Amino acid sequence: MKTLSRRARLAAAEMSALTAFFTARADPARAGRADDGVDLTFGDPHELPLPGLVAALEAHLQPRSVDWFAYKASEEPARAAVAAALRDELGLAFEPADVAMTQGAFGAIALGLRLVADAGEEVVVPAPGWFYAPMVRVADLVPVPAPLAPETFDLDLASIERALTPRTRVVVVNSPANPTGRVYPRRQLDALAELLEDASRRLGRRIWILSDEPYRRIRFDGVGFVSPAACYPWTLVDYSYGKVLLAPGQRLGYLALSPLLPDAQREALRGAFFPTQMAVGWGFPDALMQYAVPDLEHVSIDLAELTRRRDRVLAALDGWGYRMTPPEGTFYLWGAAPGGDARGFAAALAARGVQVLPGTLFGSPGHFRVCLTATMEMLERALPAFEEVGRTLGGGAGSPAARTTSAGGEHGA
Ligand SMILES: Cc1ncc(COP(=O)(O)O)c(C=O)c1O
Structure with a gap:
């Protein structure tokens, strides 16, 4: 049985x-x-x-009100701090309502998949890449690996195109990439955006990008960063503080909508954040972590x-x-x-x-x-x-x- x-x-x-x-x-x-x-x-x-992490947690540990440790969803000061940081870093007009606070990038990926994909749909994942496949499976979706370019590990558009089918709903982009360390330049992301726009039109269904960016602030030699959110409006950005703070046990991250998203879709997704996060198991970070976000934004x-x-x-x-x-x-x-x-x-x-x-x-x-x-x-x-x-x-x-x-x-x- x-x-x-x-x-x-x-x-x-x-x-x-x-x-x-x-x-x-x-x-x-x-x-x-x-x-x-x-x-x-x-x-x-x-x-x-990091002393900055410990100081931020200590600063918010002492309750300042009776509801200090009450149920917390995405808290407004945390969302506002994230939106301001994203405006700064990505040069896009993020608003606090575009941000859902999550338990790390894991939580944000799980949320993103549930927001836009239905059971049985396909998710294109990079190969070699991080462990997306089990997360895709447990969301009742189907992972489809798209090999990166041999040797350079650049995005390989031909390989992504081959992975697209009439059931594709999401393409995962991970930059800076685990395990290869590559950061994809704007030229590659623009070409991917064009490919997905054409494919969405041809297939008569919207293909989304899930941009997994937990290493966004960990770059070497002044290498710049472009988010797919700046190139393709139908992009969900996920982030984790676990990497830049080197404290992956303190679950904190977010999912953010590209501000380039058409208004109706942006509103629909904003409205779906709370019920979906509640339904996946109250998938919000702990109260203390959320209070600390404005301080943690400056720690690395x-x-x-x-x-x-x-x-x-x-x-x-x-x-x-x-x-x-x-x-x-x-x-x-x-x-x-x-x-x-x-x-x-x-x-x-x-x-x-x-x-x-x-x-x-x-x-x-x-x-x-x-x-x-x-x-x-x-x-x-x-x-x-x-x-x-x-x-x-x-x-x-x-x-x-x-x-x-x-x-x-x-x-x-
Ligand atoms: C590429 C990538 N995405 C997402 C995650 C999940 O990050 P977190 O555990 O901080 O949620 C990791 C963690 O290793 C990762 O390497």
Whole structure:
């Protein structure tokens, strides 16, 4: 007899590689993890929380009224602070009513999908990309992977076009992109907007963009950022404070409507925020997090230090013949696994006490991801293992053919 819903089974199937990874990781014997091992897998903090974050929470902890911790939906001061920041950052006329406060980007993605897509419709997701597929499945939707351009990991319009069908409702764009670190230039986003406008007209149904932007403020070398919301009116922007504050356990984020959306649709979506969020399980951030938003808008991890870590690790890996994709944003490094087998590579590193994510988890069996939220001391401790494993598995490590590729580098914004 059936126990699990079809959606729960499908979501679990989409998660199977990640679940297996978590299970193996939790078992030190299987993972080959040493006690003084270095964990470079996920975007978790390895240092005490930012003082600005702690101060903002302390400042709002003491109740100022009897309803301080009463039920809270999207609170007006939080929405106003977000709308002002978005106006500033994206140059678009966001209003507070365009913003729904959510529990991180996870909550915003779940909300966005439920607002515009009906059961059975398709959602185009980037490959390699973050773990959108289970979220799509559990919303009774169907994920359709669209491979990014090989080597550069740019948006590949031909591949997105091939993924479109008469059932497509949403195309997910993630910039800066996890795991590749790419930031898509305006030219690519304008071309995508044109493609989706044509396809929507041809198919007689509106295709939306869900612009997943939790790393929007984590960019290197002055690279500009353009949101798809500026190029395509039918765009929902999702954001999380979990990355820029490096506090993903304090669930805070939002979903925002592109102000370019036609008035009738903008009004309909604004009105649907509350009932839909209530219905997905009171999907609002805690009261305390919402009070802190105006203060938290000015707090960030140290981007100069993150740049130093990126440069140190990239230079070392480059010197040992690794073929990396230098990130323009995010706190990840993405590269080709020496020997071409991500699982074998990750296992060899794990045997030396260093944990990285094999690209298999992102649908890329020949790549790996390193997370730079580790301290410089941890990274230094990990580097000898990369040198040894690169030499052992890479064979031709150091050969010109195995060198780091450089990204497109055309950011007009
Ligand atoms: C691309 C991307 N989108 C969304 C999320 C979810 O962010 P949060 O956990 O802060 O909601 C993550 C987290 O890793 C991510 O990398």
